[in-house]
Amino acid sequence: MTRIAVIVGSTRPGRRGPVVADWVASVARSHYPAEVTVEVVDLADHALPLLDEPVPAVMGDYRNPHTTRWARTVESFDGFVFVVPEYNHSFPAALKNAVDYLFAEWNDKAAGFVGYGAQTAGARGVEHLRLTLAEVKVACVRAQVALSMYHDFVITDPREPGEFAPGAHHEQILCTLLDEVRSWSEALSGLRAAPLAG
Secondary structure: OEEEEEEEOOOOOOOOHHHHHHHHHHHHHHHOOOOEEEEEEEHHHHOOOOOOOOOOHHHOOOOOHHHHHHHHHHHOOOEEEEEEEOEOOEOOHHHHHHHHOOOOOOOOEEEEEEEEEOOOOOHHHHHHHHHHHHHOOEEEEEEEEEEEOOOOEEOOOOOOOOEEOOOOHHHHHHHHHHHHHHHHHHHOHHHHHOOOOO
């Protein structure tokens, strides 16, 4: 059974991430009714402070309870779909912080991306996240969903999340993304099972 986490990559009050993540999870559960377990993981529920571990994550010597809880969560999944808004040409600081807390728990797993934003539909934020994940040995798939604030949301007040109304074509792209994440996660399982050299 392949386990995939849909990670809500923003903790901002009034964010649009949870409704997008719920859509991703719903499509994934319909696409894989039995073979894949899908779970939404909201960074806001983990309340990670700014990185406060005294030892670099690559050492795996976690000292704080919030870190060990986060490590157990990430370790339990084979792959990830990151729901990522674009903030100032990049991805949210809360997500960078969450990635930086860990190392081995990310290694040799696959990730796909559902970005959202205004001018570039989250593409620049996703591109920065791809570079960060490469350093923690996450294999990033090619297919990517790019949701436009102008076309995939109905927003009457920018201070409110608005209504999520994704174009029909996004579901097909999302299913391709999910298939890639699943295939890569399963292909990498041998590396995850192998003992570390040294």
